[in-house]
Amino acid sequence: MATLTRNTHGKARVRVMRLHHDGDRHEVRELTVKAMVTGDFGRSFTDADNSTSVSTDTIRNVVNVVACENLALDTEPFCAALAERLLGLYGQVASAAVTAHETRWTRMGVGGAPHPHAFVLDGNGKPFAEAVAVRDGRTALRSGVSGFTFLKSTGSGWADFAKDPYTTIPETRDRVCATSMEAAWRWRSAPAGGHAAANAAILGAMLEVFAGTYSHSVQDSLYRMATAALEAVPEIEEVDLACPNKHYLLVDLSRFGLANGNQVFLPTDEPHGQIECTVARG
Numbered sequence: 001m002a003t004l005t006r007n008t009h010g011k012a013r014v015r016v017m018r019l020h021h022d023g024d025r026h027e028v029r030e031l032t033v034k035a036m037v038t039g040d041f042g043r044s045f046t047d048a049d050n051s052t053s054v055s056t057d058t059i060r061n062v063v064n065v066v067a068c069e070n071l072a073l074d075t076e077p078f079c080a081a082l083a084e085r086l087l088g089l090y091g092q093v094a095s096a097a098v099t100a101h102e103t104r105w106t107r108m109g110v111g112g113a114p115h116p117h118a119f120v121l122d123g124n125g126k127p128f129a130e131a132v133a134v135r136d137g138r139t140a141l142r143s144g145v146s147g148f149t150f151l152k153s154t155g156s157g158w159a160d161f162a163k164d165p166y167t168t169i170p171e172t173r174d175r176v177c178a179t180s181m182e183a184a185w186r187w188r189s190a191p192a193g194g195h196a197a198a199n200a201a202i203l204g205a206m207l208e209v210f211a212g213t214y215s216h217s218v219q220d221s222l223y224r225m226a227t228a229a230l231e232a233v234p235e236i237e238e239v240d241l242a243c244p245n246k247h248y249l250l251v252d253l254s255r256f257g258l259a260n261g262n263q264v265f266l267p268t269d270e271p272h273g274q275i276e277c278t279v280a281r282g
């Protein structure tokens, strides 16, 4: 005897670009979407009964239709519109979860002026949004950024930590600090100036703390970065941060008669420290 305890289905990696014409000025919004539904679908798993199942192929079509009908929406309201459309279309759907990662195209500057329809890829991190729509409830929204990478070459240390017979790392009050951040924040209401501007303010507040204050540890920086994000944008209620500590190892040049005064490093990705926290209001 076995019991189906969870099930969901939908379409993942649906790539769609929305091109909004504002006169001659174009806006491009490229997303990779995952749209999943839960509800009365258990019998397709347990009894080979597909009679209630919405085809994932159909879900892909709905993504494109909602894209066409919402060319100018930011990622967050677009995800919410799509999740709510799936809920509205199919009575057997109890909840719809939509996640969209953005491939960000930033407007090209040509001859000192923003170009109306030419863009360059912004390769640092993928912003994402996530909407979960349920019946008789508010659509829950989260935003964030995946793989946002930044570094500072001083103003960071790791000292006064617990020591034991296995400890070999020396204390330092001057090191390179680099990470590729996974960050997410939960909305309690829509931000006054729109999600895109609020997301930029959140990242700006976090980077200001990272760059502008001494870091006693990645832990210390993350807590203060998340606190600054909560202060910068009152419409978010919780921030999740997960950061690898991408170690830059000092190269030993003493055998060549050279001192290495924090100047030559081996950049490494693995293994890396992994520091994570969630910071909420209150």
Ligand SMILES: O=c1[nH]c(=O)c2[nH]c(=O)[nH]c2[nH]1
Binding pocket: 157, 158, 169, 216, 217, 218, 219, 245, 273
């Ligand atoms: O910022 C840091 N946090 C740690 O927990 C840690 N552990 C370690 O070896 N180096 C560091 N650096």
